[in-house]
Amino acid sequence: MQLEFALLDEESNIQSFDCGEDQLNYYLTDLALLFQRRRFGVTIIMFDKNDSKKKVMGFYTLCPASVQLDSLPEKFLKGPKPNPIPAFRICRLAIDKHFQGKGLGQLIFIHALQKCLDQSSQIGGSIIIIDAKHEKAKSFYERFGFISLLNNPLILVQTIKYIQLHFNS
């Protein structure tokens, strides 16, 4: 298997994609390209270069985001910080059922982190926000050091600085 990552486009073989969750399937087949055309975010697909049909095995969507501080009291702002703090959001990530349990979720996740690092060095961005669909997904991200918010445990965050250190070490 030779994994390849590419930007989703009209030619991508996504129609038979099934990660076992209807909402995520629907997002990929019906919404992701619309979302991308409007530059709300980009969807990266993963497939096997040796597969003649280039069936999509997994995907993630990465969006520019921000952490809003407006409504927060000044006393919590330790030192100068931009407002809002520029961030990236990994808002969807899924692997097709046929390829689950082979460590591909981890691979595509690291690709997403690398993309955040690349973009951060080009245009800035200091936080990565992840939307976990459920507890199982949340545990997956926690294994890699992401921390869930107190009031909204299915949203996890980590700093670019933290991720960079692990890519450099």
Next chain:
Amino acid sequence: MSAHFMDSHLNFRMSSHDKKIVEAAAKLKGLKPNTYARQKLLEAAEKDITELSQLNTLVLSENDWKYFLEIMEAPIEINLNLKKAVKDFRKKTGHRCS
């Protein structure tokens, strides 16, 4: 309005009551009912799609903000799972971080 060619159909039924409301509203705007319906439907669809992107601002509660600052400013401890995952990724894909 969309500048695309009108080369497709969307068929649906509605009650005569609802149709009269649409016709009255279209008349108010000086449009034919079909033009009015098409325009409003497209506006609503665009709005729903745009709403997806508005989820990208994370507004933190006071508790979460304190917690968030702690995360941002805490000394970094190496996470062995992440370190290994990066290593595996490079080995299996040949990608390097810039």
